[in-house]
Amino acid sequence: MRTVGQGPGYTQGCALGRTRACLALCALAFVMTLPALCGVWGMVGDAAVHLRWQAQFAPLVWRGEPFPRWLPTMNGAMGSPSFFYYPPLLQWGGALFLPILPDPTQAPQRLVLSVWLIASLGAVGCFGWLRAHRLEARLAALGAAVFVLWPYRAFFDFYQRAALAELAGISLMPWLLMFATWLRDRRRGGFAGYALSVGTILYCHVPSALIGLLLSSAWLAIAAWPRDARLLARGVGASLVGLMIGAPCVATALGLLGLLHTPEFSERNNPLNWLLFSGRPWVDPAMYQMTIVLVLLGTGLGVLLYVPVARATASKHRREAAILLGACILVAVLNTEASRWFWRLQTPLSRIQFPFRLFGVQTIVLAGLVAIAATEIAKRKPRSAWLLWGLIPALLLVDLGLVGVQALRQASKDLPGIAEILAEPGDSSEYVLGPYLGLPGPIDGAILRGAGEVRSYRLGYRNVRMIVDARSPVVVALHQFSFTGWSCRTDGGPWIEPAHSPRPSAMATCTVPEGRHRVEARLEATGLERAAWLAAMAGLVLVIAGLVLGRRHGARHRWDRATLA
Numbered sequence: 259m260r261t262v263g264q265g266p267g268y269t270q271g272c273a274l275g276r277t278r279a280c281l282a283l284c285a286l287a288f289v290m291t292l293p294a295l296c297g298v299w300g301m302v303g304d305a306a307v308h309l310r311w312q313a314q315f316a317p318l319v320w321r322g323e324p325f326p327r328w329l330p331t332m333n334g335a336m337g338s339p340s341f342f343y344y345p346p347l348l349q350w351g352g353a354l355f356l357p358i359l360p361d362p363t364q365a366p367q368r369l370v371l372s373v374w375l376i377a378s379l380g381a382v383g384c385f386g387w388l389r390a391h392r393l394e395a396r397l398a399a400l401g402a403a404v405f406v407l408w409p410y411r412a413f414f415d416f417y418q419r420a421a422l423a424e425l426a427g428i429s430l431m432p433w434l435l436m437f438a439t440w441l442r443d444r445r446r447g448g449f450a451g452y453a454l455s456v457g458t459i460l461y462c463h464v465p466s467a468l469i470g471l472l473l474s475s476a477w478l479a480i481a482a483w484p485r486d487a488r489l490l491a492r493g494v495g496a497s498l499v500g501l502m503i504g505a506p507c508v509a510t511a512l513g514l515l516g517l518l519h520t521p522e523f524s525e526r527n528n529p530l531n532w533l534l535f536s537g538r539p540w541v542d543p544a545m546y547q548m549t550i551v552l553v554l555l556g557t558g559l560g561v562l563l564y565v566p567v568a569r570a571t572a573s574k575h576r577r578e579a580a581i582l583l584g585a586c587i588l589v590a591v592l593n594t595e596a597s598r599w600f601w602r603l604q605t606p607l608s609r610i611q612f613p614f615r616l617f618g619v620q621t622i623v624l625a626g627l628v629a630i631a632a633t634e635i636a637k638r639k640p641r642s643a644w645l646l647w648g649l650i651p652a653l654l655l656v657d658l659g660l661v662g663v664q665a666l667r668q669a670s671k672d673l674p675g676i677a678e679i680l681a682e683p684g685d686s687s688e689y690v691l692g693p694y695l696g697l698p699g700p701i702d703g704a705i706l707r708g709a710g711e712v713r714s715y716r717l718g719y720r721n722v723r724m725i726v727d728a729r730s731p732v733v734v735a736l737h738q739f740s741f742t743g744w745s746c747r748t749d750g751g752p753w754i755e756p757a758h759s760p761r762p763s764a765m766a767t768c769t770v771p772e773g774r775h776r777v778e779a780r781l782e783a784t785g786l787e788r789a790a791w792l793a794a795m796a797g798l799v800l801v802i803a804g805l806v807l808g809r810r811h812g813a814r815h816r817w818d819r820a821t822l823a
Contacts, residue, residue, distance in 0.1 A: 279399040283381035286403055286650075290412050290657060291374040295367060298665045303420035305366075306679045307686045308348070311340060312365040316353035318719055325506070328720050328781055330738065334683045334694035335717065336765070337738040343511040343518070343689070347461040348426050351375050363676045373422060376462075380429025381406045384622070387436035388629045390443070391578060397636070400647060401629030405432065407653035408624060410617040413660045414548050427466020428618035430459035434474035435622065441492050442481040449496045450801045456500020457797065461507050465610040466618060471497065472607070473585070473619055480581060502797030505790040513786045517742060518688050527611040529601045536595040549614045553590045556620045560586035563627040570634045579630045582623040589616045589623075691739035692764030706767060708732030720781035726770050733757070736766040736779045746779040753780075 293299065310332065318326035325346060332338035341349075351372030352365070359368050384405040388398035406412065415425040433455040440448030452474075459467040475493065482489040501508070525531060526541050534553065540546040560583050567579040591597055593613045601608055610616075628646060636643035674682075683694065704712040710728035715737075722736050736746070736756065745753040746768040756766045756779060768777055 275395050279385060279395055279402075280382050283385060283399065283402050283406060284378040286406050287377040287381055288374055289654070290377070290406065290416075291370050293658070293661050293665070294370040294373075294417070298661055299366065299370065299417060299420075302668070302673075303418065304422070304686075305420035306674075306682075308369060308420065308422055309365045309676065309679050310682075310685070311344075312349055312352045312369055313362040313680050315341070315346070315349040316356040316365075316368065319350070319353040320356055321719070323719055326719065327510075327787075328741075329685075330717050330719060332683060332685045333690055333739070335737060336692070336694040337741070338685045338689045339514075339517070339691070339739075339741050340685060340689045342514055344686075345423060345461045345463055345507050347458070348372055348376070348422050350461075351426075362680055365680070366676055369422065373416060373425060376426045376429045377406060377411075380432060383430070383432035383436055384625055387432045387439065388626060390436050390439040391575065393575075393629050393633055394636075397629045397632045397643075400632055400650070401625040403650050404628045404653065405621055405625035407650065407657055408621040409653070409657060409660065410548075410552055410614075411621050412653075412657045414617075417661055417664055418544065418548070423463040424466050424615065424618070427459055427463030427470065428621060430455060430462055431466070431470040431473065431618060431622055432625075434459065434470050435477060437496075438474045438477050438481075438493065441478065441496065442489060447805065449492060449499075450805050452493070452496040453499035453503065453797065453801050453804075456497055457503025457794075460500070460504025464508065464511070465615055467504075468606060468610060469616060469618060473622075477581075499797045499800050502793045503801070505793040505797075506787070509790040509793070510784070510786055514742060514784075517691075529608055529611060529613050530598060532593075532612050532614060533598060533601070534594045536598070545612075545614065549593055552614075552617055552620065553593055556586060556617070556624060557590045560624060560627055563624070563631040566631050566634045567627075570637070573634055575630045575633065579627060582626045582630075585623045586620055586627070589620045592616055691741065704735050704737060706733045706735050710770075722777075722779040724777050725774065726777050727774050728770050728772050730772055732770050734768050734770050734777060736768060738766055738779075738781070740764050740766040741781065743782045743784045744779060745782055746777065748775050748777055750776070750778075753782075 299305070311329065314329045314331060315326055318329075325341070327339065327341040329338040329340055332340070348369070349372075352368035354375075355368045355371050359371075381402045385398050385402040388401045389395065393401075411425060411428055415421045415428070434452065437448055437451035437455050441452055442448075456467075456471060459470050475497070478489060478493040482493075531538070531541060532545070532549070534546075534550055564579055564583045567573055567576055570576065573579075592600065593616065597613070601613070628649065632643045632646045635646070684690070704715060704724065704726075708728060708730045710726055710730070710732045712724050712726055712734070714723070714725040716723045717737070722738060724734070726732065726734055736744070738744070740756075744756050744766045746756045746766075747753045748768070748770055756768050766779065768779060770777055
């Protein structure tokens with residue numbers, strides 16, 4: 259027996275409404291990236307490094323290297339181990355657009371389009387998370403729109419800081435919460451979706467992955483309290499599978515950390531130096547202004563949104579709203595001097611460097627509170643619920659106004675253009691393994707000791723080839739920084755580990771006997787890399803097996819097609 263309105267036409271209407279909502283959210287995300295596509299996005303914050311990476315990363319991907327870890331021409335052609343440590347998802351997104359934007363000077367447009375894709379993904383994930391809590395589709399879309407437009411993600415991370423990897427990580431957090439809710443409801447695909455979300459966010463931004471995993475784990479723990487130990491077990495199992503999937507990114511970064519010689523906690527990276535009301539001047543005054551505004555605005559808005567939920571006599575979402583408000587207040591407290599004792603504990607959360615990175619959580623919980631508050635208001639005063647829709651134009655005006663102010667400020671400064679940015683070979687400081695400025699060119703100065711000449715020098719991805727005419731035994735510079743995994747050989751002989759030139763040059767070198775010889779060198783995959791890829795493949799096999807078994811044996815509670823309607 260069918261309920262009225264639940265036939266095939268209803269299902270088609272649900273799908274249509276779902277599609278329209280997702281397309282509208284993608285369009286809204288595009289509006290926020292449009293100024294950057296038009297050139298307003300200045301070379302500020304981390305933008306220069308991301309652009310240099312993109313200019314080298316994308317061509318390597320299209321040449322058949324799906325995960326380029328070593329960037330051979332960075333740092334004056336001395337190489338860079340950037341993607342042994344840094345997550346690649348943002349750069350992968352930019353590489354998708356290389357066929358239509360092939361010029362190196364079009365790297366900004368490629369990255370902006372990558373940001374748009376990832377922001378759209380986050381908006382759809384937020385919509386799905388709110389629909390998983392049985393919220394009406396249009397109100398879930400309202401919450402997801404707030405997620406897209408909240409200033410920390412839309413302006414500060416993108417236009418002011420160019421913290422593009424963090425922005426990508428925040429966009430994956432709603433997917434963690436959505437699939438955590440699926441796990442709670444024992445829906446088919448919950449385990450696989452949660453595992454894939456954990457793995458994917460690790461390829462975005464490790465601090466955001468840590469924050470997101472703590473958030474979703476806390477959500478699962480509260481849902482499991484006090485007796486559902488099986489839910490916790492499923493959550494732990496899915497998290498472990500996700501860590502396996504993310505192993506190629508995380509395992510190498512942690513395992514090879516000792517090869518970097520940048521202080522882990524400099525003045526800028528120490529969370530104790532970024533707390534409000536500490537009485538100490540901040541390294542970056544603009545970040546102080548951002549933090550105090552978002553603490554006051556976010557907490558105040560969160561409290562106001564909770565009021566109609568608290569007043570509701572029979573709200574189904576009061577518990578969820580209380581949890582979200584608690585998270586919002588906790589984020590505010592952790593950004594103040596009152597939390598100094600916590601940051602001194604050196605917990606894993608201390609590794610996020612900046613307490614204001616927790617505003618990614620604030621962005622998500624406010625999206626949820628807006629949707630829940632609109633739901634409760636609509637029950638009593640349907641017309642009043644439309645007032646909350648005013649948040650969309652209000653936030654849009656705030657964001658675009660901030661973008662306009664920044665554009666005016668940049669117009670008065672002599673900022674470098676994209677050609678100048680790409681002409682500078684420098685990398686992010688932690689990935690510069692030795693000096694590179696002022697060193698001789700890769701051909702003329704390749705002989706460090708002995709008498710001879712280099713007749714040919716060809717630099718590839720993780721490999722070097724040259725012809726050496728040695729009048730006596732010589733030490734040849736590979737003109738790549740010494741890094742784990744390099745090996746070299748002469749005239750097709752056995753591969754051997756190269757010598758390392760003493761600091762400060764820190765180059766890999768090869769000893770060549772007298773005569774004319776063909777010298778080759780390669781940066782081999784480390785044992786850690788190979789093990790990490792095996793772990794990732796095993797994780798994907800477990801995910802596929804879980805999906806197949808779930809489909810074969812059926813889920814305890816089948817997916818309700820109206821959930822995302």
